[in-house]
Amino acid sequence: MFGTIRKHQTWLWVIIIAVTVVAFVIYFNPSMQFGGPAPVTEFGRIRGERITRDKLVAAQKEAMLHYLVRTGEWPDSAGRESGFDVEREAYARLFLLQLVRDRGLEVSPAVSARLAQEILRAFAGENQPVSLEAFVRQVLAPRQFTLEDFERFVRHEAALQALVMLIALPGQMVTPAEARGLYEREHQEISVQAVNFLALNYLPQVTVSTQAVAQFYTNQMARYRIPERVQVSYVAFPVSNYLAAAESELAQTNLDEIVQVNLDRLGTNYVQFGSTVDEARQKIRQELIRRQALLLARRAANEFATVLFDREPVRPENLRVVAAERGLEVGTLEPFTLEEGPQGFDGGPEFAQVAFRLSEDNPFSAPVVGPEAVYVLGFVKRLPSEVPPLERIFARVLTDYRYEQAIQRARQAAEEFRAALTNALAQGRSFAEVCTASNLHPVLLPPFSWSTRSLPQVEQDLPLAQFKQVAFATPVGEVSPVVPTRDGAMLIYVQDRMPLDQARMEKELPQFTAYLRRLRMNDLFNEWFRREAEVALRETPLARRAVPQMEAAE
The missing domain is CATH 3.10.50 (Chitinase A; domain 3)
Structure with missing residues (x-):
């Protein structure tokens, strides 16, 4: 369903709220239940207007939907890597919606409907848009988003487009001569x-002396510094050991129905699991069993860790003692740095960070989930940063x-x-x-x-x-x-x-001129937003962070 999203970018340039994060990212779990208890009760004010939790949650949903329609995917790991920050975008969106309301900008239902159709068309094939019902069922519902969330997003998005056009209108002033000159420069x-x-x-011309190498080493010592390293032992609970038990447990449930629900949610995207529906169904079944096996491995690791932490007195060697009592093997890794992690060993993204939090006084870790096993770590030793001697x-x-x-x-x-x-x-x-x-x-x-x-x-x-x-x-x-x-x-x-292709230039010049206008509108809007947001958002949690930068164009 997401395959053609990037082929429909011609309308996306006017959709705003693309926040460029420069320093700080907060991970927001898009699958969380929005109705859960709030960790805080005060969410700041924008131009004197108090921001309630309901307003902020609604804006967060709209920010996530905006990311979805711009990129064709939810802001999970890819969003974090690209700097997506739901808090920044939510507050920015609330501020701009205030301006929409203040200026009395209203968008007709027909305009909102056209925008909704454009979005649905971008999520389908070349000729037919995906139905609204299928979009809600396959895309929104798995993330606890509703039709009402989507309708509100589209209505606000259309209004924000009107605001962009109003503020950035002077950016459309590009003369034909100016556009032609810039095109020639870009395409010559x-x-x-x-x-x-x-x-x-x-290399054959280089002569070497021991003195020269020693001097090079002295001048480049920082280049050879080895960062601080840690060595840990571990007890592993491999997922593969629990596959049979997981399959047996799931066989007592409505596993086939669960597999079918997941298959239905994928729609035509089932091909990411297999070339046929039956192959995809089998792969989904295997994945569900594997996830259940991982859950069982975590339970076993938790039970082991509970016994380990309760053993008195607390000593690093307790890991081997408790493991031996339960017939479990203990592995020991070579010392590794925080940046590189253990060589030839994939313990997951948190393994090295957890290992570096261990010490003589805090020798054991809670279970760490890796791609193929769950691990309980034990501290062995810490090696300080050093510069190895030249001889070594x-x-x-x-x-x-x-x-x-x-x-x-x-x-x-x-x-x-x-x-x-x-x-x-x-x-x-x-x-x-x-x-x-x-x-x-x-x-x-x-x-x-x-x-x-x-x-x-x-x-x-x-x-x-x-x-x-x-x-x-x-x-x-x-x-x-x-x-x-x-x-x-x-x-x-x-x-x-080379001579410029005049025929190509005449053909592409109108589109190039439109691109220049969008670019200048983006610059104008970005500058305006930076100036206004610095004042408007000073009473929000963003005040302690860099003011976000908005983009009016892709």
Whole structure:
């Protein structure tokens, strides 16, 4: 159902409340029951108006729905990774809805209905929108969202579009001449050749002395510092040990009905579980059994941990004692850092964090859920941060020293060749002739412009934006300054500026002009919101956090 959401972006640009989070993220569980008890009773004020829990929860739901219609997915892990923050977006939305009400902006039911149809069409195939009933059943209901939530969201979203248009209207002022000039700049292609000077080619020229390596080590000590490490033992409760018991338990329930309900919720998305309905049904059944097995593993781990924590006196060796009493094996990991976690061992995303909270005084952990097992951890030892002596890591330091020297030689060779090439070009010799004489092999790149989004031939050496910046700053027939790369250096020779495709420009110019207008409207709205929100949201919990930035366009 979500497969075509990104093909329907032409209308999405006017949907607002896309908050850019710069520093702080609060995880909001989208599957929580919104009717549960509130942890706090005071939610602040916006321009003097008190925010109730019901208003905030409704705004949170709308913020999540907005993320859904923009991206085609709920703001779970992907939302956290992209910086989605439901609290920020909810308060921002409440503020903007106040402005909608103050300005008396009203949207007819027909406009809201059209927006709803656009959303439903984006969640279906190419020709037919998904039915409202199916959308509620398959998309909203599994997350405890209702038809009323969706209708309120659409009504408010349409009103917020009107607010954006009102505030950002001056951004539509783009003259045809201005649009044409910007299009030409963005799409004018150039043809270049690039010469790479790779460190690997200069390694044989590097001479090594023990004194030089020692000096390099002294200067680069921070590079070799090993962070603090911890070593833990663990008792594992593998999910696989509980699959048979889980299947037996579920066999006493309406398992087939549960499988069918999950299959119905997936709709046409069942293909993510199997190529056929029967295959998907079997995969769903297996997943339900596995989840039940994980629950049983957690129960067993909890029982073990209860006995472990009750054992007096509390000593790290109690883990082995209690495990032996129950016929369980104890594993011990090599010391690991917090950032990297244990090598060759997947204990789940929280394993390393839990391990680093252990100590002699707090030697055992509560059960930690991993992808294939549940673990109870026991503290072994903590190793402080240290810089290993040169003798212990001499081979590594020697390799690093040689490569750093080779990089410097590559860049020096690039500077020398550039000087010779510049003189030769001034004397009328060709770029190819000079490269051949120096036994260099330039790479002819495909023509590209400022609008080019990918150029694999150079992106392994340089960020594309930096490469384009250097190339377009170099006149035709000349060579760029030496550009340092990760593995040496690069020179860029600009050999030609390609003629602009006039027919393509005339065809694309209207759409490009519309894009410029949307971009400027976005900038205007963003600046306006930043200024207004700084005052309007000062009495909310956001006051202690960075003011959110709004986007009017995608």
